[in-house]
Amino acid sequence: MDVRTGFIVLLCLMGFTCANPVKFLDCGSSSGKVALVDINPCPSQPCQLRKGQSYSVNVTFNSAVESQTSTAVVHGIIAGVPIPFPIPIEDGCKSGIQCPIQKQQKYNYMTALPVKTEYPAIKLVVEWELRDDHKQDLFCIRFPVQIVS
Numbered sequence: 001m002d003v004r005t006g007f008i009v010l011l012c013l014m015g016f017t018c019a020n021p022v023k024f025l026d027c028g029s030s031s032g033k034v035a036l037v038d039i040n041p042c043p044s045q046p047c048q049l050r051k052g053q054s055y056s057v058n059v060t061f062n063s064a065v066e067s068q069t070s071t072a073v074v075h076g077i078i079a080g081v082p083i084p085f086p087i088p089i090e091d092g093c094k095s096g097i098q099c100p101i102q103k104q105q106k107y108n109y110m111t112a113l114p115v116k117t118e119y120p121a122i123k124l125v126v127e128w129e130l131r132d133d134h135k136q137d138l139f140c141i142r143f144p145v146q147i148v149s
Contacts (some may be wrong), residue, residue, distance in 0.1 A: 022047065024141040029061070032138040035106070037059040039113070039143075046123065046144035049115045057128070058096075059109040061139045065100040067132035069093060072111065077125040077142070085126070089113055091143060092130050092138075101132070109139075119147050 022037045038046050038058040044046035049055060070092030075082035089111055096110035100116055109130055123146045130138045 005087055014070050022143050024143040027129075027140040028141045029137050029139045029141075031065045031067070031132050031134075031136040032060060032061045032063045034061045034128075034139045034141055037141055037143065048146050048148050049113070049119075050055075051115055051119060052117045053115045054112050057109075057111050057113050059128070059130070059139060059141065060106065061109065061130075062106050062139055063101050063103060063132075065101070065132055065136070065138075066098060066103050067138070069111075069133055070101060070138060071097065071131045072109075073131060074131045075127045076102055077127055078122065084128060088114065101138070115147060121149050122147055 003086060022039050022042060024034070024037045026034060034092050036059070038056075039056070040056045042048075042055070047055070048053045065094050072090050072092055072095070074085040074087050076085045079085075089095050092109055101107065123144065125142050125144050127140065132138050
């Protein structure tokens with residue numbers, strides 16, 4: 001392992017040890033089961049997401065199916081209306097998951113959640129899905145956040 005790879009692994013491990021588990025609701029994980037959700041930094045809940053910053057999102061889940069691919073779909077739910085929320089990397093296979101996904105295996109999905117400065121200061125619910133080859137949810141989670149200035 002070269003020095004850069006070791007440094008990245010160390011940062012990821014530090015993120016796991018510093019992150020607090022986030023309370024979440026399962027919104028229909030038909031192809032898997034979520035074990036743990038971490039957002040870093042998120043010292044209290046609902047997570048306060050500061051405009052202009054980026055947060056790490058780590059979801060540990062077990063897959064109930066095999067899948068060659070995985071695709072993340074994120075929505076902000078405001079007043080019951082889901083609004084698409086773009087994320088930098090939609091491909092779960094480039095977000096910490098070794099593809100193809102195997103049945104009955106545990107995976108750690110890791111990605112960034114950037115909060116743009118133009119977002120309004122508002123409370124909302126984030127719905128985060130990771131879909132398999134058949135567009136079924138490996139996981140679907142909802143958690144409350146508050147965007148702050």
